[in-house]
Amino acid sequence: MTLTALPEATRTPAAEAVVRPRRVRLPFSAWHLLLAPLAALFALPLLWLLVTSVMSDAEINRFPPALWPSDLDLGGYRYVLGNAMFPRWLLNSLIVSGVAVVSNLVFGALGGYAFARMRFGGSRVLLVLMLATMAVPFQLTMIPTFLVMKQLGLIDTLGALIVPSLVTPFAVFLLRQFFLSLPRELEEAAWMDGCSRLRVLWSVVLPLARPALATVAVLTFLTTWNDLSWPLIAINHDTQYTLQLGLTTFQGQHHTRWSAVMAGNVITVLPVLLAFLAAQKTFIRSLTTSGLKG
Amino acid sequence: MPRLPTPLTLPPDRTDPRRKRTLRRRRRTESATAWAFVSPAVLVILGLSVVPVIWSLLLSFRASDLVTPSRWVGLDNYRALAQDPHFHEAVRNTLVYTLLYVPLSIVAGLALALVLNRRIRFVGLYRTLFFVPFVVSATAQGVLFSFVLDPQFGAANSVLHRLGVSAQGFLTDPSQALYVLVAITLWSGTGLCTVVYLAALQDVPQELTEAARLDGARRRHLLRHVTLPALAPVSVFLVLWQTIQALQVFDLVYVTTKGGPLGSTTVIVYFIWEQAFKNFTAGYGAAAAYVLALALFVMAALLRIARGRARTEAAAR
Numbered sequence: 001m002t003l004t005a006l007p008e009a010t011r012t013p014a015a016e017a018v019v020r021p022r023r024v025r026l027p028f029s030a031w032h033l034l035l036a037p038l039a040a041l042f043a044l045p046l047l048w049l050l051v052t053s054v055m056s057d058a059e060i061n062r063f064p065p066a067l068w069p070s071d072l073d074l075g076g077y078r079y080v081l082g083n084a085m086f087p088r089w090l091l092n093s094l095i096v097s098g099v100a101v102v103s104n105l106v107f108g109a110l111g112g113y114a115f116a117r118m119r120f121g122g123s124r125v126l127l128v129l130m131l132a133t134m135a136v137p138f139q140l141t142m143i144p145t146f147l148v149m150k151q152l153g154l155i156d157t158l159g160a161l162i163v164p165s166l167v168t169p170f171a172v173f174l175l176r177q178f179f180l181s182l183p184r185e186l187e188e189a190a191w192m193d194g195c196s197r198l199r200v201l202w203s204v205v206l207p208l209a210r211p212a213l214a215t216v217a218v219l220t221f222l223t224t225w226n227d228l229s230w231p232l233i234a235i236n237h238d239t240q241y242t243l244q245l246g247l248t249t250f251q252g253q254h255h256t257r258w259s260a261v262m263a264g265n266v267i268t269v270l271p272v273l274l275a276f277l278a279a280q281k282t283f284i285r286s287l288t289t290s291g292l293k294g
Numbered sequence: 295m296p297r298l299p300t301p302l303t304l305p306p307d308r309t310d311p312r313r314k315r316t317l318r319r320r321r322r323t324e325s326a327t328a329w330a331f332v333s334p335a336v337l338v339i340l341g342l343s344v345v346p347v348i349w350s351l352l353l354s355f356r357a358s359d360l361v362t363p364s365r366w367v368g369l370d371n372y373r374a375l376a377q378d379p380h381f382h383e384a385v386r387n388t389l390v391y392t393l394l395y396v397p398l399s400i401v402a403g404l405a406l407a408l409v410l411n412r413r414i415r416f417v418g419l420y421r422t423l424f425f426v427p428f429v430v431s432a433t434a435q436g437v438l439f440s441f442v443l444d445p446q447f448g449a450a451n452s453v454l455h456r457l458g459v460s461a462q463g464f465l466t467d468p469s470q471a472l473y474v475l476v477a478i479t480l481w482s483g484t485g486l487c488t489v490v491y492l493a494a495l496q497d498v499p500q501e502l503t504e505a506a507r508l509d510g511a512r513r514r515h516l517l518r519h520v521t522l523p524a525l526a527p528v529s530v531f532l533v534l535w536q537t538i539q540a541l542q543v544f545d546l547v548y549v550t551t552k553g554g555p556l557g558s559t560t561v562i563v564y565f566i567w568e569q570a571f572k573n574f575t576a577g578y579g580a581a582a583a584y585v586l587a588l589a590l591f592v593m594a595a596l597l598r599i600a601r602g603r604a605r606t607e608a609a610a611r
Contacts, residue, residue, distance in 0.1 A: 144346035
């Protein structure tokens with residue numbers, strides 16, 4: 001981080017006089033003296049993760065350990081991608097998170113639209129029940145959900161991971177709230193023209209609901225990709241592991257191959273990190289608005 | 295069918311039977327469409343949430359190993375919990391963790407947000423750096439920090455060594471492990487508080503701060519009498535949110551310490567998981583889960599009240 005000071009020109013007495021009534025004057029760089037080291041402290045662990053993933057095990061296992069690699073060693077990545085099952089786990093994670101995102105968008109939009117705009121018997125009771133389930137902690141449902149999945153014969157398959165995350169009450173409720181905020185007139189015009197409800201939803205409502213759909217997609221992806229508890233319960237066989245479950249098991253088994261563990265860790269973190277950096281505004285808006293308005 | 299003449303004084307849709315019928319039919323198909331729209335959501339959410347909640351309750355009155363048929367034991371599971379020293383320890387650890395993490399993350403998040411709300415350079419970059427650990431999974435955090443804090447090969451002890459400080463046990467030291475876990479979660483969780491506060495600070499009405507400034511209020515007074523009260527509803531939300539997260543901590547514990555050393559990091563959810571899926575005493579685990587759920591429910595109810603109050607107060611100002 002660079003410490004920056006205001007250009008000298010703006011510090012002339014004249015500028016001072018203009019600025020003074022608006023804000024208390026502090027040396028401009030003072031906050032950077034606090035923020036820069038703090039930001040570095042926050043960034044350091046992730047930087048260290050990246051650095052050790054390209055270090056050789058010999059360098060890591062030395063005492064005291066090296067803090068910077070003498071040269072680039074991709075042995076960790078080679079091991080993780082060749083000998084271990086990381087490619088398979090990456091695929092599993094992509095499948096589970098991908099299906100969860102798409103199905104939450106589809107079923108969340110359908111359910112949310114019905115609750116927002118359509119009249120049907122029992123809708124109020126259902127909505128209240130659905131809202132109530134948002135407050136139920138996962139620990140309360142995990143044992144029976146395990147038993148249900150066992151009955152369905154899904155334990156130890158990706159199905160056990162996919163079915164419970166097909167649609168969340170959060171997706172339904174968030175989209176319902178958003179649909180309620182849209183003006184009815186647009187839909188009514190299409191409705192008068194003889195469009196079916198599905199058609200109205202698809203071609204009138206959803207294009208307007210992009211921000212809400214993005215929020216649902218982002219939060220669904222983040223929670224399913226990062227989840228460890230449920231895969232830990234539902235999956236035993238290593239061909240069905242997700243990245244999170246695979247990574248922690250791999251760490252347990254390869255305690256001394258730190259470079260490989262860190263390479264696997266990079267593979268686990270990178271998809272979320274890239275998604276975040278690519279759509280940072282959407283991520284932050286999703287996390288702040290969904291909480292502030294709930 | 296011969297149609298009767300319609301009296302002009304009545305609205306036509308009440309008397310015209312054909313119109314009434316099409317209306318009714320339309321409503322019926324509408325209802326069917328609506329049910330088709332909601333049924334996937336209803337099926338998954340009720341089937342995997344409402345049913346399990348009741349099932350869990352029944353399970354907590356039984357002795358079950360998830361394989362052989364279970365047996366009714368009444369309140370025995372709850373009675374055993376009340377006397378189980380391991381459960382007491384789990385509750386204590388969870389409370390210590392929560393009471394440290396929640397206030398620290400919120401105060402640090404608020405402080406960072408207040409600083410970042412100033413007109414300084416690189417605010418976007420700082421915000422990104424503070425927030426980015428939040429998207430890293432607890433598993434990845436755990437694996438990373440087990441390495442950084444490894445007593446033998448870790449970078450932390452290497453740095454301490456260079457500074458002349460003796461090597462620390464960190465996650466392997468029963469007197470440190472829980473605090474190390476708090477520190478790790480602060481690293482990843484403070485950023486959320488910061489961005490939520492930053493978003494809320496955008497909504498603090500400009501006229502309010504301007505007016506206070508014109509009245510000669512100092513920065514300190516401005517903060518205390520204008521900004522902080524305006525942030526009260528968000529603070530209540532964050533307390534609730536962070537507390538729920540803290541009381542449910544599991545992934546990080548599983549990856550780093552597995553509840554050890556010497557049970558010093560066994561938290562409630564770890565206890566539940568251990569009982570249900572390691573010791574195969576699912577009924578006992580379900581009872582512990584109900585105790586936790588009850589605590590969460592009481593928390594949420596209390597904060598809902600506090601939030602309503604904070605909102606009306608903020609609105610009154």
